Amino acid sequence: MEQVFGVSYPTIKSRLTRIANSLEFIETDPTPSRSEILDRLKRGEINAQDAISQLEALK
Helix, strand or coil: CHHHHCCCHHHHHHHHHHHHHHCCCCCCCCCCCHHHHHHHHHHCCCCHHHHHHHHHHCC
16 A cells, blocks of 8 residues: 555555544444344244343343
8 A cells, every 4th residue: 555655554544543543333232132132942943041141141
């Protein structure tokens, strides 16, 4: 990037940091709701023990 833009590494890092700080990030792995956990259990994606653990974590 230094060669492409004709600036130093610290300048590139500073600009990328400024851009990153201005972005709003969203949760990419949100906590599932009670109904989502139960749906996953019903579909067989998780077992009963995993469902219980996840439901207890919601409390």
